Amino acid sequence: MGFFNFKKTDKKTAAAPNSIRTKEEIERLLKEAYQANPRVYEKDDGTLLAGFALTEDTASLFPIVPENQWAPEGNTISEWIITMVSLTNPQGGIIGQMEYHEAIKRLKPFILTEIDNWALIRAMTHKELDSLFGDLPRELY
Numbered sequence: 415m416g417f418f419n420f421k422k423t424d425k426k427t428a429a430a431p432n433s434i435r436t437k438e439e440i441e442r443l444l445k446e447a448y449q450a451n452p453r454v455y456e457k458d459d460g461t462l463l464a465g466f467a468l469t470e471d472t473a474s475l476f477p478i479v480p481e482n483q484w485a486p487e488g489n490t491i492s493e494w495i496i497t498m499v500s501l502t503n504p505q506g507g508i509i510g511q512m513e514y515h516e517a518i519k520r521l522k523p524f525i526l527t528e529i530d531n532w533a534l535i536r537a538m539t540h541k542e543l544d545s546l547f548g549d550l551p552r553e554l555y
Contacts (some may be wrong), residue, residue: 438525444534447473453483454491461492466514468521469499473537478518482531495554498543509543510552520546 429467452464464484468474477483480494494514499507512520524542526534 428459432482433493434475439551440534443473443526443536444475447475448475448550449457452480452491457493462489463493463495464491464514464521465495465511467497467498467499468517468535468538469494470501470509470543471537471542474535475532476518476521476535478528478531478533485555499506500540500543502540510547512546513553513554516550517546524541 437554448469450466450468453467455465456553457463464480468476468478476496481491484491495511496514496517497511498509500509501507501508521533521535522537524538526536528534
């Protein structure tokens with residue numbers, strides 16, 4: 415299931431999940447965080463699917479409403495997904511896939527700040543990413 419072209423990136427360290435974050439720390443994370451960009455695919459029916467990757471142990475900036483930012487060559491993207499990726503799981507890198515807006519809703523407790531349609535998601539552990547799924551299927555495509 416080679417959905418995304420993953421590239422090795424530097425891990426962004428973050429404070430422990432329950433620690434208090436200073437304004438300076440948030441500003442530093444905003445500058446250092448991985449900024450997510452979609453990969454767009456044409457499905458068999460001709461509609462477009464955009465996928466993002468959220469990687470374990472990496473502070474990331476994700477658009478809150480991606481439809482407001484991306485429309486490749488004026489085309490409408492009909493489906494948006496986030497794939498949760500593990501760097502430590504020996505059985506494989508993909509933890510699961512989730513519809514984008516559902517994922518953002520479930521990620522709310524991990525969002526440090528929201529600025530101009532961007533959410534700063536703190537670095538998450540494998541266990542935290544795994545826990546997002548609950549009763550949802552892990553594979554969409």
